[in-house]
Amino acid sequence: MDRVNPFDPDLLRRRPDLEAPELVAVDAADRLLLDVAADALRRTDGGIATIGDSYGAVTLGAADLTGRSDLRSFQDGIVHERALACNAAEQGLHSAYRSYPLSPELLDGVSTVLLRLPRALDELDELAWTIAVHARPDVQVFAAGRLKHMSLSMNAVLARYFGSVTASLARQKSRVLVAREPLDVPPAAFPRRSGHDVGLDRPLELRAFGATFGGAALDPGTRLLLPHLQGISVGRSVADGIGGPVEEEVIDLGCGNGAVSAYLALSRPDLRLHASDQSASAVGSTRATAAANGVADRVAVSRDDALSALPDASARVIVLNPPFHSGSTVHEGIAHRLFDACARVLTEGGELWTVWNSHLRYRPVLERTIGPTRQLDRTNRFTVTVSTRRERPHE
Numbered sequence: 428m429d430r431v432n433p434f435d436p437d438l439l440r441r442r443p444d445l446e447a448p449e450l451v452a453v454d455a456a457d458r459l460l461l462d463v464a465a466d467a468l469r470r471t472d473g474g475i476a477t478i479g480d481s482y483g484a485v486t487l488g489a490a491d492l493t494g495r496s497d498l499r500s501f502q503d504g505i506v507h508e509r510a511l512a513c514n515a516a517e518q519g520l521h522s523a524y525r526s527y528p529l530s531p532e533l534l535d536g537v538s539t540v541l542l543r544l545p546r547a548l549d550e551l552d553e554l555a556w557t558i559a560v561h562a563r564p565d566v567q568v569f570a571a572g573r574l575k576h577m578s579l580s581m582n583a584v585l586a587r588y589f590g591s592v593t594a595s596l597a598r599q600k601s602r603v604l605v606a607r608e609p610l611d612v613p614p615a616a617f618p619r620r621s622g623h624d625v626g627l628d629r630p631l632e633l634r635a636f637g638a639t640f641g642g643a644a645l646d647p648g649t650r651l652l653l654p655h656l657q658g659i660s661v662g663r664s665v666a667d668g669i670g671g672p673v674e675e676e677v678i679d680l681g682c683g684n685g686a687v688s689a690y691l692a693l694s695r696p697d698l699r700l701h702a703s704d705q706s707a708s709a710v711g712s713t714r715a716t717a718a719a720n721g722v723a724d725r726v727a728v729s730r731d732d733a734l735s736a737l738p739d740a741s742a743r744v745i746v747l748n749p750p751f752h753s754g755s756t757v758h759e760g761i762a763h764r765l766f767d768a769c770a771r772v773l774t775e776g777g778e779l780w781t782v783w784n785s786h787l788r789y790r791p792v793l794e795r796t797i798g799p800t801r802q803l804d805r806t807n808r809f810t811v812t813v814s815t816r817r818e819r820p821h822e
């Protein structure tokens with residue numbers, strides 16, 4: 428490893444994720460996890476995998492502790508994957524690890540797993556199942572969290588897949604659960620499935636892998652938004668040069684379980700969808716949802732952070748139910764960052780259709796960031812608006 432200085436967790440940053448004075452890149456649970464797992468990490472002759480590392484503290488800390496350069500990392504969010512890559516490069520540790528999808532290759536031959544406990548039990552369930560099936564029979568799973576985000580249900584989920592689950596002493600409001608002795612497990616429970624009456628001639632089928640926002644449920648804000656999307660106007664009539672109509676593309680930003688894309692593909696044959704989410708789980712769920720509704724041929728899905736792969740002024744319509752949290756961080760800047768991305772990607776006169784929690788009062792932000800904003804619906808809980816991208820100043 429081409430190291431210049433010793434690894435320093437205090438130099439880790441969150442970018443490209445939101446940065447703010449009150450938001451940290453490394454926390455007490457990261458530090459406790461490395462301390463509790465240190466002996467196992469140094470002694471093991473098997474592979475080492477990290478799962479759910481936020482910004483690199485766990486993966487780069489383990490690389491530093493062991494001197495190894497064959498660590499494997501899975502992070503559901505591409506924002507976290509990119510932050511880890513930036514931090515690794517800055518600290519000369521870029522060749523210490525490789526990123527993997529949640530797959531057999533991540534865990535094949537692995538005897539030590541360092542896991543940051545997710546908040547959702549379904550996500551933990553899917554991770555624990557995958558580790559029990561694919562890691563070595565002598566695998567030890569060190570799963571750390573902040574006490575305020577932990578519950579005894581997490582021990583119960585781990586106990587479904589491991590014969591031994593113990594807990595470390597708490598330190599600085601953090602704790603590590605240690606799971607050993609993987610059990611014979613039932614067939615995979617994911618993706619979860621459900622069907623919803625949304626006023627179409629058949630139920631909207633939703634599919635969800637473990638880390639997908641809201642699982643296979645239909646988000647109540649999205650339920651309010653869906654019928655309004657019938658008002659999306661294709662704007663101009665386009666022809667493909669050989670006589671047939673060409674569908675216009677609508678972007679489903681933060682596609683989650685794919686509800687918006689599947690609904691539009693089913694109800695609007697004049698549209699095709701580009702669904703995008705930073706979460707690997709959401710991308711898998713949207714693909715599964717599109718297939719379950721028979722519309723996979725009109726729904727393209729990408730894993731990206733805030734449409735970073737799209738050029739400026741390239742989209743006419745974006746639909747967004749904005750996130751308000753990233754992992755366990757709740758911050759209004761997370762939604763603002765996506766509004767900024769929409770402003771960049773929309774053409775002049777292009778539209779952002781969105782639904783948000785009424786108490787968040789996003790309307791002035793939308794007016795400022797995108798342009799004139801009309802309210803289409805409002806309940807005590809949710810507000811539906813459409814914002815029109817104002818002209819860009821000439822440069």
Ligand SMILES: C[S@@+](CC[C@H](N)C(=O)[O-])C[C@H]1O[C@@H](n2cnc3c(N)ncnc32)[C@H](O)[C@@H]1O
Pocket residue numbers: 506639640641645646649680681682683684685686687703704705706709731732733734748749750751
């Ligand atoms: C409130 S959920 C909406 C999910 C889905 N559209 C629905 O209506 O049920 C917000 C989604 O935004 C995604 N997201 C969060 N940050 C993102 C980012 N930087 N880039 C792309 N997607 C992001 C989350 O993973 C999540 O799936």
